[in-house]
Amino acid sequence: MNWPTIVKVQCTGKQVAPGRRITLTKLAVLAGVHRHTLRAYLIKYGVYQRFCAIFDHDFDLLVKTFKSAKPTLGVSYVIGVLRNHQAIDRQRYSVPHSNYLWHLDGHHKLIRWGIVIHGIVDGYCQTVVRLCASTNNRASTVLDLFLMAVRKYGAPSRMRGDRGGKNIEISVWMIKHRGTKRASFMWGL
Template sequence: MVNTFRHASAVLHQDADAKRLRFHTEKAIEDLFPILKALEDHASEEDIPIPWFHECREVVGELVVGLCEAQEKALERQEESKVRFVKPAKVVRAGKRGRPRKGTNVGFVAEAMASHRRISVTKLAKILGVNKPTLITHLKANGVYSNFTSLSKSELDTLRRAIKRKPCKVSRPHALWHVDSHQKLTSWGNVIHGFVDNCSRTITGLRASTNNRAATVLSADRTFEI
């Protein structure tokens, strides 16, 4: 009992790994707990002082709890040691006058620009902390950047025919309007809302607003409604 307690206490005050801490935790539970149980059962028969027994139980309990907490911290350190932080953008100093340029990790950027990621160049440039034109130049230089997927005319026609659009039929003009917003000028504070009549395909309204909120669109709809 004394040796088990002594070894476990020594390990607790060392920078031990999780496996070693687990071994001594299980060893302490297997060796010390049965002895404490036996002391408790025969305390009255063997004239064992109850305060002394309670003190022993508290000391052993604190030891086991300390070993468990140390094991959890060791596991956390082990997981953190497996993490590798990639620096996708870094400053490249050429030893010349002027501001140094920024270089990017080609592998990281290529993976980020994969089609299934759905990350725009603008968003990626903001994340990397580089200018958008700079990022585009770097992507083009490494053969990563492409605006559109390469498709032949026949492939494009096949895809177009595969799209089944639901026909929308109405009984009369102005029975149904379609509304859409043009947000290419959002950076300058302009959002354009357009209204088209479904029957005649006539543009029934255009309005420039400062936002794309539902209340703004509803206000534009009420302005052009007949």
């Protein structure tokens, strides 16, 4: 298969430029080929760019300018500025359907008063499947919260949580019920 049968190089270069929001998958569907095939041809013809083409000097100048204007602000703000200037691109968050991936986290700002808040959110529709204020941060408490959500919404295909000890029992439950070697429980930062 040669390149012209897939799509013209000039057109494709504009479609996959970092400022555009069309994914390779969507473009491949439009072209009638697999996304890996499209990506291979884009790389072969020098059209594919994973990141924005900003020179190191310009990048350094952008960061220095921002930091000199607002020296007390941190990395998150610098990243926001870089995204606004399209120096770096934000990855798109995508979950195929409801109950595919749930996110779990705890909030410990009220621990001084004996309150820990745990929440579970469906990654597809951002529905809060469970939110609870507890008096402790034990794994058994978090598992009970999770099981209440499972009874109401059904078990998720995958679960994501941080590396805290409170998530151990949920990870064991997910692996027992969904299996190994399929990212049943994904540990985040």
